Amino acid sequence: MDHFELRDGALYAEDVPLSAIADDVGTPVYVYSRATLVRHARVFRDALAELKDPHIAFAVKSNPNLSVLRVLANEGYGADVVSGGELRRALAAGMKAEDIVFSGVGKTHGELQEGLEAGIGQFNIESEEEGYELAAIARRLGMKAACALRVNPDVDARTHEKISTGKRENKFGVPLDRAAEIYTALSQEDGLDMRGIAVHIGSQLADLEPLETAFGKVGALIAELRAAGCKVTHADLGGGLGVPYKAGEELPAPAEYGAMVARVTKDWDVRLMFEPGRVIAGNAGVLLTRVIRVKRGIERPFVVVDAAMNDLARPAMYGAWHDFEAVKPSGARTVAHIVGPICETGDTFAMDRECDELVAGDLAVFRTAGAYGATMASSYNSRGFVAEVLVDGDRHAVVAERIGADSIMDAERVPDWLEG
Ligand code: LLP
Numbered sequence: 548m549d550h551f552e553l554r555d556g557a558l559y560a561e562d563v564p565l566s567a568i569a570d571d572v573g574t575p576v577y578v579y580s581r582a583t584l585v586r587h588a589r590v591f592r593d594a595l596a597e598l599k600d601p602h603i604a605f606a607v608k609s610n611p612n613l614s615v616l617r618v619l620a621n622e623g624y625g626a627d628v629v630s631g632g633e634l635r636r637a638l639a640a641g642m643k644a645e646d647i648v649f650s651g652v653g654k655t656h657g658e659l660q661e662g663l664e665a666g667i668g669q670f671n672i673e674s675e676e677e678g679y680e681l682a683a684i685a686r687r688l689g690m691k692a693a694c695a696l697r698v699n700p701d702v703d704a705r706t707h708e709k710i711s712t713g714k715r716e717n718k719f720g721v722p723l724d725r726a727a728e729i730y731t732a733l734s735q736e737d738g739l740d741m742r743g744i745a746v747h748i749g750s751q752l753a754d755l756e757p758l759e760t761a762f763g764k765v766g767a768l769i770a771e772l773r774a775a776g777c778k779v780t781h782a783d784l785g786g787g788l789g790v791p792y793k794a795g796e797e798l799p800a801p802a803e804y805g806a807m808v809a810r811v812t813k814d815w816d817v818r819l820m821f822e823p824g825r826v827i828a829g830n831a832g833v834l835l836t837r838v839i840r841v842k843r844g845i846e847r848p849f850v851v852v853d854a855a856m857n858d859l860a861r862p863a864m865y866g867a868w869h870d871f872e873a874v875k876p877s878g879a880r881t882v883a884h885i886v887g888p889i890c891e892t893g894d895t896f897a898m899d900r901e902c903d904e905l906v907a908g909d910l911a912v913f914r915t916a917g918a919y920g921a922t923m924a925s926s927y928n929s930r931g932f933v934a935e936v937l938v939d940g941d942r943h944a945v946v947a948e949r950i951g952a953d954s955i956m957d958a959e960r961v962p963d964w965l966e967g
Pocket of ligand 1: 606955
């Protein structure tokens, strides 16, 4: 459920008409609903109520906006970060250092040190090489790094190949059949407090079965590690729960996920950790755009909007579907191609899409754009970076200024030796 609804024929974000935001901030602009974020955060937490004291770390990569993070920090969420930049954002937003988990296959020496110095709660290490490097830094600083070892369970998440992370050929985690040996070896390191196993098999999962299979393998590994005398007090089950991108689409509800987790992990005797991203933020945001013009096509019209693949990359990158709706639907429907202004065919949001009929100047939204939306924006075609707005009841605020093409140009330099 979200708070983007038609009222008297116009689309609102909570109590704010989207047209008012377009007037105020211009388009394209991402609009987030605080009430929706809060609702999703609570639904996910409630779904885990059967578990003893689960740790929930929002996957910052899905929406790193400081205000979004602040909303979630206020809900008691920690953060799952994958770079020094995300770490600093999470701290700046008020997330507690001990509630931060540092994931990622390529943490640099500097980032490992930064995480240690910040006093973060856990490193999810992805290789023995990273483990030894972290151990050396921690020893030098006179610290002990709390760690989970991320395993690659070789499970097909049955999602888009580019967001699948748990197959043996993927770069993530250590192979399951070497995990016990690596965990045991790293447990001997002075600088490390090996305390758990982490797993994350992919994103936008439409099916709980691959997750259950992966978790089953983690459970067996925990038992094996304990039998070998290792300490295991934590298990991080990652994120990945999918969200509906099409009206009426059915996906497993957080409650079903929570029930599955409770069943599979009931004998583990660990503190469970979670890293949800999309399920919290996805349906809490829309990308608001204005139709530049409607161009006659051979078979169908092209609706050319002022948002483009640089603002919302998912359709171009993954062939992703985002529902597209008029802000003031007239009731007339049509079939059209929805495209942005960028000079490549990949800048297509939808082909042959049945949608509201629109004319130049009309406003429309791409839905379910709150996760992996603004954060994946680029400035391609010198279009600048899209703005972001947060709505709360009847008020709204710009929570990320638009960064114009000229500001980006200002950061560039032409060396003297090119003169002349
Ligand atoms: N934990 C780890 C270690 C991850 O790599 C990810 C996402 C998450 C948690 C959060 O997963 P979620 O709950 O959001 O599914 N840009 C792509 C999605 C990439 C996901 C990367 N990792 C997209 O737009 O679909």
